[in-house]
Amino acid sequence: MATDRVALVTGSGAKRVGAAVAEALARRGYAIAVHYRSSASEAASTAARLRAHGVEADTFPADLTDETAVRALVGAVLARFGRIDVLVNCAAVWEPKPLEEVTAADVRFHFDANALGTFLMCQRVGLAMVKQPEGGLIVNVGDWAEVRPYPGYAAYFPSKGAVTATTRCLAVELALRNPNVRVNAVLPGPVMLPPDLPEEEKRQAINATLVKREGKPENVAQAVLSFVDNDFVTGVSLPVDGGRTVYAPE
Template sequence: MRLQGKVALVTGAAHRVGKVIALMLAQEGADIVVHYGASADAAQKTAREIEALGRRALLHQADMADWNQAAELGRRALAHFGKVDILINSASSFVPNDYFSTTEADFDKAFDVNVKGPFVLSQVIARAMMDDTGEGVRGNIINIVDEGAFFPWREYVAHGISKAALLALTRAQALNFGPKVRVNAICPGPILKPPDYTEEQWQALRKTNPLRALGTAEQVGEIVLFLLTGPQFINGDCIMLDGGRMWQHQ
Protein backbone atom coordinates (compact mmCIF):
# COMPACT_ATOMS: atom_id res chain seq x y z
CA MET A 1 0.00 0.00 0.00
CA ARG A 2 2.51 2.56 -1.24
CA LEU A 3 -0.05 5.40 -1.28
CA GLN A 4 -1.64 4.79 2.11
CA GLY A 5 -2.99 8.08 3.49
CA LYS A 6 -2.79 9.90 0.16
CA VAL A 7 -5.66 11.60 -1.67
CA ALA A 8 -5.76 11.54 -5.47
CA LEU A 9 -8.00 13.54 -7.78
CA VAL A 10 -8.44 11.83 -11.16
CA THR A 11 -10.28 13.67 -13.91
CA GLY A 12 -12.19 11.58 -16.41
CA ALA A 13 -12.30 8.72 -13.89
CA ALA A 14 -15.63 7.30 -15.06
CA HIS A 15 -14.17 5.12 -17.79
CA ARG A 16 -11.22 4.11 -19.96
CA VAL A 17 -7.74 5.17 -18.83
CA GLY A 18 -8.94 7.50 -16.07
CA LYS A 19 -10.92 4.71 -14.40
CA VAL A 20 -8.03 2.27 -14.55
CA ILE A 21 -5.68 4.82 -12.99
CA ALA A 22 -8.19 5.64 -10.24
CA LEU A 23 -8.62 1.98 -9.32
CA MET A 24 -4.89 1.29 -9.35
CA LEU A 25 -4.26 4.25 -7.03
CA ALA A 26 -7.01 2.99 -4.72
CA GLN A 27 -5.44 -0.47 -4.68
CA GLU A 28 -2.27 1.20 -3.42
CA GLY A 29 -4.16 2.85 -0.54
CA ALA A 30 -5.21 6.26 -1.89
CA ASP A 31 -8.63 7.83 -1.41
CA ILE A 32 -9.99 9.07 -4.73
CA VAL A 33 -11.88 12.10 -6.00
CA VAL A 34 -13.75 10.67 -9.00
CA HIS A 35 -14.37 13.42 -11.53
CA TYR A 36 -16.72 12.88 -14.44
CA GLY A 37 -18.29 14.96 -17.16
CA ALA A 38 -21.51 13.37 -18.42
CA SER A 39 -21.05 9.70 -17.47
CA ALA A 40 -22.79 9.71 -14.08
CA ASP A 41 -23.69 6.00 -14.02
CA ALA A 42 -20.17 4.92 -14.99
CA ALA A 43 -18.67 7.28 -12.39
CA GLN A 44 -20.89 5.84 -9.67
CA LYS A 45 -19.72 2.35 -10.65
CA THR A 46 -16.10 3.49 -10.38
CA ALA A 47 -16.80 4.95 -6.92
CA ARG A 48 -18.40 1.71 -5.76
CA GLU A 49 -15.39 -0.27 -6.94
CA ILE A 50 -13.05 2.09 -5.06
CA GLU A 51 -15.11 1.74 -1.88
CA ALA A 52 -15.07 -2.05 -2.28
CA LEU A 53 -11.29 -1.78 -2.00
CA GLY A 54 -11.73 -0.14 1.40
CA ARG A 55 -10.94 3.38 0.20
CA ARG A 56 -13.04 6.56 0.28
CA ALA A 57 -14.45 8.01 -2.94
CA LEU A 58 -15.87 11.47 -3.63
CA LEU A 59 -17.92 11.91 -6.81
CA HIS A 60 -17.91 15.30 -8.50
CA GLN A 61 -19.34 16.31 -11.88
CA ALA A 62 -17.70 19.19 -13.73
CA ASP A 63 -17.39 20.43 -17.28
CA MET A 64 -13.62 20.77 -17.64
CA ALA A 65 -14.15 23.29 -20.44
CA ASP A 66 -15.67 25.69 -17.90
CA TRP A 67 -13.17 27.74 -15.89
CA ASN A 68 -15.40 28.07 -12.81
CA GLN A 69 -16.46 24.41 -12.76
CA ALA A 70 -12.87 23.21 -13.04
CA ALA A 71 -11.85 25.49 -10.17
CA GLU A 72 -14.82 24.35 -8.05
CA LEU A 73 -13.79 20.72 -8.55
CA GLY A 74 -10.44 21.51 -6.94
CA ARG A 75 -11.98 23.52 -4.12
CA ARG A 76 -14.51 20.80 -3.27
CA ALA A 77 -11.83 18.10 -3.24
CA LEU A 78 -9.73 20.14 -0.82
CA ALA A 79 -12.72 20.97 1.39
CA HIS A 80 -13.85 17.34 1.56
CA PHE A 81 -10.54 15.59 2.22
CA GLY A 82 -8.51 18.51 3.58
CA LYS A 83 -5.79 17.96 0.99
CA VAL A 84 -4.97 16.55 -2.43
CA ASP A 85 -1.59 14.84 -2.78
CA ILE A 86 -1.96 13.63 -6.37
CA LEU A 87 -3.67 15.19 -9.37
CA ILE A 88 -4.08 13.18 -12.57
CA ASN A 89 -5.35 15.24 -15.51
CA SER A 90 -6.80 12.44 -17.62
CA ALA A 91 -10.08 13.92 -18.94
CA SER A 92 -9.81 14.65 -22.64
CA SER A 93 -11.74 15.81 -25.68
CA PHE A 94 -11.07 13.58 -28.70
CA VAL A 95 -13.17 14.86 -31.59
CA PRO A 96 -12.12 14.09 -35.18
CA ASN A 97 -11.74 16.97 -37.61
CA ASP A 98 -9.31 17.73 -40.40
CA TYR A 99 -7.76 21.17 -40.84
CA PHE A 100 -10.41 22.60 -43.15
CA SER A 101 -13.46 21.13 -41.42
CA THR A 102 -12.43 22.42 -37.97
CA THR A 103 -14.87 25.01 -36.67
CA GLU A 104 -14.37 27.58 -33.95
CA ALA A 105 -16.45 25.40 -31.64
CA ASP A 106 -14.26 22.36 -32.42
CA PHE A 107 -11.10 24.35 -31.76
CA ASP A 108 -12.38 25.86 -28.53
CA LYS A 109 -13.61 22.53 -27.16
CA ALA A 110 -10.24 20.86 -27.74
CA PHE A 111 -8.32 23.63 -26.00
CA ASP A 112 -10.85 24.23 -23.24
CA VAL A 113 -10.99 20.58 -22.13
CA ASN A 114 -7.40 19.55 -22.85
CA VAL A 115 -5.57 22.71 -21.74
CA LYS A 116 -7.72 25.24 -19.91
CA GLY A 117 -9.31 22.69 -17.59
CA PRO A 118 -5.97 21.23 -16.40
CA PHE A 119 -4.54 24.75 -16.11
CA VAL A 120 -7.31 26.01 -13.83
CA LEU A 121 -7.61 22.85 -11.76
CA SER A 122 -3.85 22.77 -11.24
CA GLN A 123 -3.92 26.42 -10.13
CA VAL A 124 -6.21 25.48 -7.25
CA ILE A 125 -4.56 22.19 -6.31
CA ALA A 126 -0.93 23.25 -6.72
CA ARG A 127 -1.47 26.32 -4.54
CA ALA A 128 -2.64 24.07 -1.70
CA MET A 129 0.26 21.67 -2.28
CA MET A 130 2.76 24.55 -2.21
CA ASP A 131 1.25 25.91 1.01
CA ASP A 132 2.05 22.63 2.79
CA THR A 133 4.72 23.39 5.39
CA GLY A 134 6.22 19.91 5.35
CA GLU A 135 9.68 19.17 4.01
CA GLY A 136 10.40 17.98 0.49
CA VAL A 137 7.98 17.35 -2.35
CA ARG A 138 4.39 17.63 -1.10
CA GLY A 139 2.44 16.85 -4.26
CA ASN A 140 2.50 15.29 -7.70
CA ILE A 141 0.67 16.28 -10.87
CA ILE A 142 0.59 14.00 -13.91
CA ASN A 143 -0.88 15.09 -17.24
CA ILE A 144 -1.98 12.49 -19.81
CA VAL A 145 -1.02 13.66 -23.27
CA ASP A 146 -0.83 11.50 -26.41
CA GLU A 147 1.06 11.12 -29.67
CA GLY A 148 -0.67 14.17 -31.11
CA ALA A 149 1.62 16.25 -28.90
CA PHE A 150 4.62 15.13 -30.97
CA PHE A 151 3.40 14.73 -34.53
CA PRO A 152 0.32 15.98 -36.38
CA TRP A 153 -2.69 13.83 -37.20
CA ARG A 154 -4.60 14.86 -40.29
CA GLU A 155 -7.91 13.66 -38.81
CA TYR A 156 -7.48 15.24 -35.35
CA VAL A 157 -5.87 18.60 -35.98
CA ALA A 158 -7.27 20.65 -33.10
CA HIS A 159 -6.84 17.74 -30.69
CA GLY A 160 -3.17 17.30 -31.56
CA ILE A 161 -2.40 20.99 -31.22
CA SER A 162 -4.11 21.07 -27.82
CA LYS A 163 -2.13 18.07 -26.58
CA ALA A 164 1.10 19.78 -27.65
CA ALA A 165 -0.07 22.74 -25.56
CA LEU A 166 -0.74 20.39 -22.61
CA LEU A 167 2.83 19.13 -22.87
CA ALA A 168 4.07 22.73 -22.83
CA LEU A 169 1.83 23.34 -19.81
CA THR A 170 3.47 20.37 -18.05
CA ARG A 171 6.88 21.98 -18.40
CA ALA A 172 5.60 25.39 -17.30
CA GLN A 173 4.00 23.79 -14.23
CA ALA A 174 7.21 21.94 -13.34
CA LEU A 175 9.08 25.26 -13.48
CA ASN A 176 6.51 27.22 -11.46
CA PHE A 177 5.38 24.67 -8.86
CA GLY A 178 8.78 23.57 -7.52
CA PRO A 179 10.17 22.72 -5.08
CA LYS A 180 6.97 21.47 -3.41
CA VAL A 181 5.31 19.92 -6.46
CA ARG A 182 6.62 17.63 -9.20
CA VAL A 183 4.82 17.66 -12.57
CA ASN A 184 5.24 15.10 -15.34
CA ALA A 185 3.37 13.79 -18.36
CA ILE A 186 2.68 10.39 -19.85
CA CYS A 187 2.25 9.92 -23.59
CA PRO A 188 0.35 6.71 -24.38
CA GLY A 189 0.34 5.36 -27.91
CA PRO A 190 -2.12 2.66 -29.05
CA ILE A 191 -3.54 1.32 -25.79
CA LEU A 192 -7.35 1.53 -26.18
CA LYS A 193 -9.21 1.36 -29.48
CA PRO A 194 -10.68 4.76 -30.43
CA PRO A 195 -14.47 4.66 -30.82
CA ASP A 196 -14.27 5.47 -34.54
CA TYR A 197 -11.70 2.73 -35.33
CA THR A 198 -12.66 -0.60 -36.84
CA GLU A 199 -11.07 -3.74 -35.43
CA GLU A 200 -9.09 -4.06 -38.68
CA GLN A 201 -7.65 -0.56 -38.26
CA TRP A 202 -6.79 -1.30 -34.66
CA GLN A 203 -5.01 -4.55 -35.44
CA ALA A 204 -3.09 -2.81 -38.22
CA LEU A 205 -1.41 -0.72 -35.51
CA ARG A 206 -0.26 -3.92 -33.84
CA LYS A 207 1.25 -5.26 -37.06
CA THR A 208 3.19 -2.09 -37.79
CA ASN A 209 4.39 -1.42 -34.23
CA PRO A 210 8.10 -2.17 -33.70
CA LEU A 211 7.13 -4.50 -30.84
CA ARG A 212 4.22 -6.01 -32.83
CA ALA A 213 2.05 -5.29 -29.81
CA LEU A 214 -0.57 -2.93 -28.40
CA GLY A 215 -0.40 -1.38 -24.97
CA THR A 216 -2.92 -1.42 -22.13
CA ALA A 217 -4.49 1.12 -19.81
CA GLU A 218 -2.98 -0.83 -16.91
CA GLN A 219 0.48 -0.03 -18.27
CA VAL A 220 -0.40 3.67 -18.08
CA GLY A 221 -1.33 3.09 -14.45
CA GLU A 222 2.00 1.37 -13.85
CA ILE A 223 3.86 4.44 -15.13
CA VAL A 224 1.70 6.66 -12.91
CA LEU A 225 2.76 4.57 -9.90
CA PHE A 226 6.39 4.69 -11.01
CA LEU A 227 6.29 8.49 -11.19
CA LEU A 228 4.62 8.70 -7.79
CA THR A 229 6.76 6.19 -5.90
CA GLY A 230 9.99 5.98 -7.90
CA PRO A 231 12.88 8.46 -8.27
CA GLN A 232 11.79 11.82 -6.91
CA PHE A 233 14.17 13.72 -9.20
CA ILE A 234 11.99 13.26 -12.30
CA ASN A 235 10.29 16.57 -13.06
CA GLY A 236 8.95 18.22 -16.21
CA ASP A 237 9.42 15.02 -18.19
CA CYS A 238 7.18 13.02 -20.51
CA ILE A 239 7.32 9.23 -20.59
CA MET A 240 6.40 7.56 -23.87
CA LEU A 241 4.30 4.38 -23.81
CA ASP A 242 4.03 3.41 -27.46
CA GLY A 243 6.24 0.40 -28.16
CA GLY A 244 8.57 2.57 -30.22
CA ARG A 245 5.81 3.71 -32.57
CA MET A 246 6.99 7.32 -32.38
CA TRP A 247 10.14 6.52 -34.34
CA GLN A 248 8.08 5.36 -37.31
CA HIS A 249 7.19 9.03 -37.84
CA GLN A 250 10.76 10.28 -38.13
Protein backbone atom coordinates in the same frame (compact mmCIF):
# COMPACT_ATOMS: atom_id res chain seq x y z
CA MET B 1 0.73 1.70 1.59
CA ALA B 2 -0.09 5.41 1.57
CA THR B 3 -3.24 5.09 3.66
CA ASP B 4 -3.38 8.80 4.48
CA ARG B 5 -2.95 10.03 0.91
CA VAL B 6 -5.53 11.43 -1.50
CA ALA B 7 -5.63 11.34 -5.30
CA LEU B 8 -7.89 13.30 -7.63
CA VAL B 9 -8.26 11.75 -11.08
CA THR B 10 -10.12 13.74 -13.72
CA GLY B 11 -12.15 11.83 -16.27
CA SER B 12 -12.15 8.76 -14.03
CA GLY B 13 -15.90 8.25 -13.98
CA ALA B 14 -16.15 6.41 -17.32
CA LYS B 15 -14.44 3.05 -17.88
CA ARG B 16 -11.44 4.42 -19.68
CA VAL B 17 -7.84 5.28 -18.79
CA GLY B 18 -8.81 7.48 -15.85
CA ALA B 19 -10.67 4.66 -14.14
CA ALA B 20 -7.64 2.36 -14.47
CA VAL B 21 -5.40 5.04 -12.98
CA ALA B 22 -7.82 5.56 -10.11
CA GLU B 23 -7.88 1.83 -9.38
CA ALA B 24 -4.08 1.57 -9.43
CA LEU B 25 -3.85 4.39 -6.89
CA ALA B 26 -6.62 2.86 -4.77
CA ARG B 27 -4.62 -0.38 -4.67
CA ARG B 28 -1.78 1.72 -3.22
CA GLY B 29 -4.12 2.89 -0.46
CA TYR B 30 -5.00 6.33 -1.81
CA ALA B 31 -8.43 7.78 -1.12
CA ILE B 32 -9.83 8.72 -4.52
CA ALA B 33 -11.76 11.74 -5.75
CA VAL B 34 -13.51 10.52 -8.90
CA HIS B 35 -14.16 13.40 -11.28
CA TYR B 36 -16.74 13.28 -14.05
CA ARG B 37 -18.48 15.77 -16.30
CA SER B 38 -21.71 14.01 -17.28
CA SER B 39 -21.32 10.27 -16.58
CA ALA B 40 -22.75 10.34 -13.06
CA SER B 41 -23.92 6.72 -12.94
CA GLU B 42 -20.60 5.40 -14.28
CA ALA B 43 -18.73 7.54 -11.76
CA ALA B 44 -20.83 6.10 -8.93
CA SER B 45 -20.01 2.58 -10.12
CA THR B 46 -16.30 3.43 -10.31
CA ALA B 47 -16.35 4.82 -6.77
CA ALA B 48 -18.07 1.66 -5.51
CA ARG B 49 -15.39 -0.53 -7.13
CA LEU B 50 -12.66 1.59 -5.55
CA ARG B 51 -14.19 1.26 -2.08
CA ALA B 52 -13.86 -2.50 -2.47
CA HIS B 53 -10.11 -1.92 -2.08
CA GLY B 54 -10.74 -0.60 1.41
CA VAL B 55 -10.26 3.09 0.59
CA GLU B 56 -12.53 6.10 0.65
CA ALA B 57 -13.88 7.24 -2.72
CA ASP B 58 -16.37 9.95 -3.65
CA THR B 59 -17.57 11.44 -6.93
CA PHE B 60 -17.25 15.09 -7.95
CA PRO B 61 -18.89 16.62 -11.05
CA ALA B 62 -17.35 19.58 -12.88
CA ASP B 63 -16.97 21.16 -16.30
CA LEU B 64 -13.21 21.65 -16.39
CA THR B 65 -13.44 24.36 -19.04
CA ASP B 66 -15.19 26.59 -16.47
CA GLU B 67 -12.76 28.33 -14.11
CA THR B 68 -15.42 28.78 -11.44
CA ALA B 69 -16.35 25.10 -11.66
CA VAL B 70 -12.70 24.08 -11.30
CA ARG B 71 -12.30 26.22 -8.20
CA ALA B 72 -15.46 24.66 -6.75
CA LEU B 73 -14.25 21.15 -7.60
CA VAL B 74 -10.88 21.60 -5.92
CA GLY B 75 -12.53 23.24 -2.93
CA ALA B 76 -15.00 20.37 -2.59
CA VAL B 77 -12.25 17.74 -2.72
CA LEU B 78 -10.19 19.59 -0.13
CA ALA B 79 -13.25 20.00 2.08
CA ARG B 80 -14.00 16.27 1.84
CA PHE B 81 -10.48 14.85 2.18
CA GLY B 82 -8.41 17.70 3.62
CA ARG B 83 -5.59 17.43 1.09
CA ILE B 84 -4.64 16.37 -2.45
CA ASP B 85 -1.39 14.45 -2.85
CA VAL B 86 -1.74 13.29 -6.45
CA LEU B 87 -3.62 14.85 -9.37
CA VAL B 88 -3.89 12.93 -12.63
CA ASN B 89 -5.46 14.83 -15.52
CA CYS B 90 -7.07 12.16 -17.71
CA ALA B 91 -10.14 14.07 -18.91
CA ALA B 92 -9.96 14.74 -22.65
CA VAL B 93 -11.93 15.01 -25.87
CA TRP B 94 -10.98 14.03 -29.40
CA GLU B 95 -13.03 14.23 -32.57
CA PRO B 96 -11.67 13.41 -36.04
CA LYS B 97 -12.47 15.74 -38.91
CA PRO B 98 -10.86 16.45 -42.31
CA LEU B 99 -8.78 19.62 -42.32
CA GLU B 100 -11.09 21.19 -44.91
CA GLU B 101 -13.99 20.94 -42.47
CA VAL B 102 -12.26 22.10 -39.28
CA THR B 103 -13.73 25.33 -37.89
CA ALA B 104 -12.56 27.76 -35.26
CA ALA B 105 -15.23 26.26 -32.99
CA ASP B 106 -13.63 22.82 -33.39
CA VAL B 107 -10.24 24.18 -32.38
CA ARG B 108 -11.69 26.04 -29.39
CA PHE B 109 -13.61 22.94 -28.31
CA HIS B 110 -10.44 20.87 -28.11
CA PHE B 111 -8.32 23.62 -26.58
CA ASP B 112 -10.91 24.35 -23.91
CA ALA B 113 -11.25 20.71 -22.86
CA ASN B 114 -7.68 19.48 -23.29
CA ALA B 115 -5.42 22.49 -22.83
CA LEU B 116 -7.40 24.94 -20.70
CA GLY B 117 -8.94 22.25 -18.51
CA THR B 118 -5.54 20.73 -17.82
CA PHE B 119 -4.00 24.13 -17.07
CA LEU B 120 -6.77 25.18 -14.68
CA MET B 121 -6.55 21.91 -12.77
CA CYS B 122 -2.75 22.14 -12.55
CA GLN B 123 -3.01 25.72 -11.36
CA ARG B 124 -5.66 25.27 -8.67
CA VAL B 125 -4.50 21.91 -7.34
CA GLY B 126 -0.84 22.87 -7.70
CA LEU B 127 -1.29 25.97 -5.56
CA ALA B 128 -3.05 23.84 -2.94
CA MET B 129 -0.13 21.39 -3.00
CA VAL B 130 2.31 24.27 -2.53
CA LYS B 131 0.72 24.87 0.88
CA GLN B 132 1.30 21.25 1.92
CA PRO B 133 4.77 20.68 3.40
CA GLU B 134 4.91 17.33 1.59
CA GLY B 135 3.96 18.99 -1.69
CA GLY B 136 2.39 16.67 -4.22
CA LEU B 137 2.52 15.16 -7.68
CA ILE B 138 0.65 16.16 -10.84
CA VAL B 139 0.58 13.87 -13.86
CA ASN B 140 -0.95 15.11 -17.10
CA VAL B 141 -2.00 12.85 -19.95
CA GLY B 142 -0.96 14.04 -23.40
CA ASP B 143 -0.53 12.13 -26.66
CA TRP B 144 2.60 10.69 -28.28
CA ALA B 145 1.47 11.83 -31.75
CA GLU B 146 1.90 15.50 -30.97
CA VAL B 147 5.48 14.99 -32.26
CA ARG B 148 4.39 13.05 -35.38
CA PRO B 149 0.69 13.73 -35.92
CA TYR B 150 -1.40 11.61 -38.21
CA PRO B 151 -4.06 13.17 -40.46
CA GLY B 152 -7.64 13.85 -39.54
CA TYR B 153 -7.06 15.36 -36.07
CA ALA B 154 -5.82 18.87 -36.86
CA ALA B 155 -8.05 20.42 -34.19
CA TYR B 156 -7.01 17.88 -31.55
CA PHE B 157 -3.23 17.60 -31.66
CA PRO B 158 -2.43 21.28 -31.04
CA SER B 159 -4.43 21.06 -27.81
CA LYS B 160 -2.42 18.04 -26.70
CA GLY B 161 0.84 19.77 -27.61
CA ALA B 162 -0.17 22.44 -25.11
CA VAL B 163 -0.35 19.76 -22.41
CA THR B 164 3.39 19.05 -22.54
CA ALA B 165 4.16 22.78 -22.55
CA THR B 166 1.90 23.20 -19.51
CA THR B 167 3.70 20.31 -17.82
CA ARG B 168 7.10 21.98 -18.18
CA CYS B 169 5.79 25.42 -17.24
CA LEU B 170 3.94 24.31 -14.12
CA ALA B 171 6.83 22.08 -13.03
CA VAL B 172 8.95 25.23 -12.83
CA GLU B 173 6.30 27.54 -11.39
CA LEU B 174 5.19 25.21 -8.61
CA ALA B 175 8.64 23.91 -7.62
CA LEU B 176 9.86 27.48 -7.14
CA ARG B 177 7.07 27.83 -4.56
CA ASN B 178 7.55 24.40 -2.99
CA PRO B 179 10.29 22.07 -4.26
CA ASN B 180 8.22 19.07 -3.17
CA VAL B 181 5.63 19.71 -5.90
CA ARG B 182 6.39 17.84 -9.12
CA VAL B 183 4.64 17.87 -12.51
CA ASN B 184 5.09 15.22 -15.20
CA ALA B 185 3.16 13.85 -18.15
CA VAL B 186 2.38 10.51 -19.77
CA LEU B 187 2.04 10.42 -23.56
CA PRO B 188 0.03 7.29 -24.47
CA GLY B 189 0.21 5.63 -27.85
CA PRO B 190 -2.44 3.21 -29.17
CA VAL B 191 -3.99 2.44 -25.80
CA MET B 192 -7.64 1.38 -25.62
CA LEU B 193 -8.41 2.05 -29.27
CA PRO B 194 -12.00 3.18 -30.00
CA PRO B 195 -14.33 0.17 -30.31
CA ASP B 196 -15.81 1.54 -33.54
CA LEU B 197 -12.39 1.94 -35.19
CA PRO B 198 -12.36 0.06 -38.53
CA GLU B 199 -10.42 -3.20 -38.32
CA GLU B 200 -7.91 -2.09 -40.96
CA GLU B 201 -7.12 1.10 -39.05
CA LYS B 202 -6.75 -0.89 -35.84
CA ARG B 203 -4.35 -3.29 -37.57
CA GLN B 204 -2.30 -0.39 -38.91
CA ALA B 205 -2.10 1.24 -35.48
CA ILE B 206 -0.87 -1.99 -33.88
CA ASN B 207 1.63 -2.76 -36.64
CA ALA B 208 3.04 0.75 -36.31
CA THR B 209 4.29 -0.08 -32.81
CA LEU B 210 7.53 -1.93 -32.16
CA VAL B 211 5.84 -4.32 -29.70
CA LYS B 212 3.11 -5.19 -32.25
CA ARG B 213 0.20 -5.02 -29.84
CA GLU B 214 -2.35 -2.58 -28.47
CA GLY B 215 -1.58 -0.98 -25.15
CA LYS B 216 -3.80 -1.22 -22.08
CA PRO B 217 -5.05 1.46 -19.70
CA GLU B 218 -3.02 -0.34 -17.05
CA ASN B 219 0.15 0.58 -18.95
CA VAL B 220 -0.67 4.25 -18.43
CA ALA B 221 -1.48 3.58 -14.78
CA GLN B 222 1.92 1.91 -14.32
CA ALA B 223 3.61 5.00 -15.72
CA VAL B 224 1.71 7.18 -13.26
CA LEU B 225 2.85 4.95 -10.40
CA SER B 226 6.45 5.25 -11.59
CA PHE B 227 6.19 9.02 -11.14
CA VAL B 228 4.69 8.46 -7.69
CA ASP B 229 7.62 6.23 -6.74
CA ASN B 230 10.47 8.33 -8.16
CA ASP B 231 10.60 11.71 -6.43
CA PHE B 232 13.62 12.89 -8.45
CA VAL B 233 11.68 13.21 -11.71
CA THR B 234 9.81 16.38 -12.70
CA GLY B 235 9.08 18.30 -15.90
CA VAL B 236 9.24 15.05 -17.90
CA SER B 237 6.87 13.79 -20.61
CA LEU B 238 7.09 10.00 -20.90
CA PRO B 239 5.83 8.21 -24.04
CA VAL B 240 3.94 5.00 -23.25
CA ASP B 241 3.48 3.98 -26.84
CA GLY B 242 5.08 0.62 -27.59
CA GLY B 243 7.88 2.41 -29.41
CA ARG B 244 5.58 4.33 -31.73
CA THR B 245 7.38 7.64 -31.25
CA VAL B 246 10.70 6.32 -32.53
CA TYR B 247 9.39 4.00 -35.25
CA ALA B 248 8.27 5.14 -38.69
CA PRO B 249 7.06 2.00 -40.54
CA GLU B 250 6.43 3.84 -43.80
